[in-house]
Amino acid sequence: MTFKKIKLLIAALALGGTVAAAPVAHAETLTVGTTAQTYPTSYKKGDKLTGFDIAVTKAVAKEMDDKVKFKVVGDIPSLFGELDKGSIDTIANSVTVLPERQKKYNFSPVYSYYPAQIAIKKDSKYKTVKDLEGKTVSATVGSSNIDLLKKYDAKIKIKKYDDRNAIFTDANNGTVAGVLNQRQFLEETIKKQNLDLRILKGVVGWNKSAFPFAKNSQAQAKQKKFDKALRKLQKDGTLSKLSKKYYNGEDVTKKSISND
The missing domain is CATH 3.40.190.10 (Periplasmic binding protein-like II)
Incomplete structure (x- = not known):
């Protein structure tokens, strides 16, 4: 580069010119509904929301590199109403996979x-x-x-x-x-x-529990990331460890007793 070209570059930068930089990835927010009334899956300990499903959701969001925001709603029907309105992305409250629910929602892999x-x-x-x-x-x-x-x-x-x-x-x-x-x-x-x-x-x-998502393109894109993260945590034993923490040593990620 000649001395003249160097001077022109310096002048351009002084006038507000910029050098192209790689785009910065921003964490998305996963908004999750829960009742905070189902011990030990979702409940309040003092003012703090905690429980197995809460811990699982936080772990999944972390694996996704997303933030998580919880919205407390009093009962399951109302939670599904929030999901229908699009005010939440999914529900963390031991939601059972049922045929009638599968007609309306997409579900993550079963986790408990x-x-x-x-x-x-x-x-x-x-x-x-x-x-x-x-x-x-x-x-x-x-x-x-x-x-x-x-x-x-x-x-x-x-x-x-x-x-x-x-x-x-x-x-x-x-x-x-x-x-x-x-x-x-x-x-x-x-x-x-x-x-x-x-x-x-x-x-x-x-009851086979999974996370429900709306059947639309935006929800499906978010669910794809969610499911990938959830499967990883299942495979590496994270979910099993969380279960034993909240269920006094019991692993609810597997059927623990025979159905007789």
């Missing part, structure tokens, strides 16, 4: 398994789920366990509640014959609240 069971009073005479035929059990509105129980034994009546605490309160005081929920949630709640309940023998069905 939960057996649906029923807890009854400790001094109750019932020995198996079939003994509850004609009786009423409590369950949360929108719970996938309701569909599982209907398919398993339609003769058992179900009383639906908006209040997640009330399903346990009424079972504990005998207002209903039992409470229907995922076994791990039953175990943790009975222990945490020191309830006079025991889990009845027999598995109603299996």
Whole structure:
């Protein structure tokens, strides 16, 4: 380069000329809905949101090099309403994969398994789920366990509640014959609240949990990255470690008991 050309380059830079630089990648934000009411998958510890699903979501977002923002919504039907509106990207709340849901949403790979069971009073005479035929059990509105129980034994009546605490309160005081929920949630709640309940023998069905996404091009692009990150964390054992942390050593990333 001649001295004259060097002078021209310096002049150009002085006048505001720029040298082309590589584009800077900016982290996207993954907005995730959750109830913060399902111990130990999504709950508040003081003011802090925590739980297995929360930890999994954070780990996936980190693997994606994305930020994560949680939006707390009271119940599962409302969460799906937020997903339909596009105000959240997905749901972290042990969402069970169901045929009717698959018609409307795309799901990530299954990342956890939960057996649906029923807890009854400790001094109750019932020995198996079939003994509850004609009786009423409590369950949360929108719970996938309701569909599982209907398919398993339609003769058992179900009383639906908006209040997640009330399903346990009424079972504990005998207002209903039992409470229907995922076994791990039953175990943790009975222990945490020191309830006079025991889990009845027999598995109603299996909840296979995954993250739902809307069926549109924008959501599918984000899900592609999400699924890739989730599979990596499954393969390297991260999800298994998180499960054991939040479920007292139990690995819910695999079916932990036989469905008999």
